[in-house]
Amino acid sequence: MSLLEVRDLAVSYDGRRAVEGISLTVEPGEVVAVVGESGSGKTTTAHAVIGLLPANATVDGGHILLGGADLATWPARRMESVRGAQIGLIPQDPGNSLDPVKTIGTQIGEVLRIHKRGDRRAIRGRVLDLLARVGLPDPEARARQYPHQLSGGMRQRVLIAIAIALEPRLIIADEPTSALDVTVQRRILDLIDDLRAESGTALLLVTHDLGVAASRSDRLVVMKDGRIEEQGPTAAVLSSPQARYTERLLHDAPALSAAPFRDPPEPAAGPAITVRDLVKEFRLGRQPFRAVDGVSFEVARGTTHALVGESGSGKTTTARMVVRFEEPTSGTVSIAGAGEGRGFRRQVQLVHQNPYGSLDPRQQIADIVEEPLRNFRLGDRAARRERVLDLLDRVALPRDVRTRRPGELSGGQRQRVAIARALAAGPEVLVLDEAVSALDVTVQAQILGLLEELQRDLGLTYLFISHDLAVVRQISHTVSVMNKGTIVEAGTTREVFTAPRHDYTRELLAAIPEPVQ
Incomplete structure (x- = not known):
């Protein structure tokens, strides 16, 4: 049975x-x-x-x-x-x-108490055993902590401890x-x-x-x-x-596909993005925390450069400095052809990770895509309306979505809207922060294909932020691997993926799932 x-x-x-x-x-x-x-x-x-x-x-x-x-x-x-x-x-x-106002120990012990598996002392002992069993160091300390004090991986281990507590x-x-x-x-x-x-x-x-x-x-x-x-x-x-x-x-599925590497094209005149000795410190109590420590890289015009690494590696903080949402503590970021202030915003656009949170749920799609045109006073009303329709065509969305609101669209459709909005003012550089990580594999493949097509047609330069190396292998020409705020390895995607030099890079590559034989 x-x-x-x-x-x-x-x-x-x-x-x-x-x-x-x-x-x-x-x-x-x-x-x-x-x-x-x-x-x-x-x-x-x-x-x-x-x-x-x-x-x-x-x-x-x-x-x-x-x-x-x-x-x-x-x-x-x-x-x-x-x-x-x-x-x-x-x-x-x-x-x-996990309940943010209850300690980890209390939440694991709850399932034991509900099913009457021992007195208070026995439950406490079982909680500590479970924390140790799922590989959390110092179970005594972890049991007293709250969810926000643990990393995402540690919180997931706590959920596993709860799931196995009664040995189902x-x-x-x-x-x-x-x-x-x-x-x-x-x-x-x-x-x-x-x-x-x-x-x-x-x-x-x-x-x-x-x-x-x-x-x-x-x-x-x-x-x-x-x-x-x-x-x-x-x-x-x-x-x-x-x-x-x-x-x-x-x-x-990127992890299962055998897509060829995207070798960089012949370099155009000068890089589109130049980052030199970038440093960002945050004040945590009395001691400064250096989130980005001496990062340098260049992105050739019309190519895709990926910043990869785990959470906390500094890749998103670096991206935020590139788009000037954060000021560096020291170092420089130069975008070829981008001016200052509003001129910079026209040339450099950001596509966020979450297509559900980056669009105003109260606006119609046409208004969302048109907003940069209004902000930069580009064209009259009729010209802006025509530009919106052209952008919807460009990102392969039916024109009738213009009267809908974000809540009526799928995740992939919303991300296409976000890309259309980013393209509206005619930028030369797009910074994509985990722009496909929230999408299903088929939708993800469609968006990656769209990005490649737009790059070919419009000559766009991408800075692609991701923790998914299988996706990075598919989309990028060059890559920088970040760990604890520094770049530990950089090169063409082919070089980094086929002959990694740093132990951390090898660990990342080894973690890409492989099919069972």
């Missing part, structure tokens, strides 16, 4: 069908990865299994069998005895999944590493693998990251529009996909 068997599951939100008759199994000790784009139904399926669907969701049919018991028929109160004890959950966002037979991991740097991601996935091997726990891994699914799962379940397109042993699906949609996902 399978540990988990989902049969013909159907789920709706406010009467709109989100999952349509899906069936899958998870065997004891097995890792099953459910993959697909946003809206495919993968998270809905996982939440239905653990009984955490929102209030506007209904299970319209099917069975969820855990060891023979049909959880689909259980009321919410009865499901409380299953959550934690038999099914653990590792949620996606460690920043939003099945763990559901819902995008457990999507917000983490590649090296932290590898450590978290290694930890989950180790814990699973120790206890024989099965894992249902929900992810849009094909690289992670390919490297960590025994079987793949591919979902699209609430249905299963394909499922089978991971190696078989990767080597011989049967569904066209699966082929497209595999083709678009």
Whole structure:
């Protein structure tokens, strides 16, 4: 008998069908990865299994069998005895999944108290054991800390500790590493693998990251529009996909694709961006903290230069100084052809990471894209309206989106709007700060393709900030690797990726997920 068997599951939100008759199994000790784009139904399926669907969701049919018991028929109160004890959950966002006003020890101990697993002393001992087991140093100190005092990777380890506290037979991991740097991601996935091997726990891994699914799962379940397109042993699906949609996902996944390197073109007259000995210090108490320490690089006109590194490496602070959102403590940034003040803003534009937070939800798309034209007094009303339509065409958006608001668009469409707005005033330099990290692989591939096309057509220069080396390999001509505020290695992307010289670069490259053989 399978540990988990989902049969013909159907789920709706406010009467709109989100999952349509899906069936899958998870065997004891097995890792099953459910993959697909946003809206495919993968998270809905996982939440239905653990009984955490929102209030506007209904299970319209099917069975969820855990060891023979049909959880689909259980009321919410009865499901409380299953959550934690038999099914653990590792949620996606460690920043939003922990209570900011409770200590780490209190939050881990809560699941033990709810299920009456010992007195106060026994629970405290178990909490410290769990913190040690998930690899957090000094468990006594960590138990007294609050979530904001821990890094993203440490918070994710806390969520894992909560998920394994009662040694469940099945763990559901819902995008457990999507917000983490590649090296932290590898450590978290290694930890989950180790814990699973120790206890024989099965894992249902929900992810849009094909690289992670390919490297960590025994079987793949591919979902699209609430249905299963394909499922089978991971190696078989990767080597011989049967569904066209699966082929497209595999083709678009940067970690799995064999896209050629983008060798730099012949250099034009002078660099577009010149950064010399850049230093940025922040005052933390009495001691200054040097976030950027002597950074120098050049970006040739019409090329893409990537700054890569983990969170805290200084790459985003460097980017903010390039676009003059931060003043350097010392050093210089020069943008060829850019003047001062408003003239600089016309020539250098920033595309943010989050397409959901960078657009005004109250404005129509036409007004958002037109705003730079109004600010710089470019053209009359009719000319601006025509420019907006041209920009929508340029970023492959239908013209009828101009009357919509951001909330009516997908994440990929919103990022296209952000790029159209950045292009409106005719800049020569775009700084892209993790501009595709929040997107599904197929949408990500579309945006990367769009950026390459715009660069060819308009001669744009990009400074591309990312922690995703698979994406950097695909989009950039040259790269600088940052660690603790300094550049530890730089060169063409081909040189850095094929013959890394620094141990830190080698560690980053080794953390890129590789498919199972």
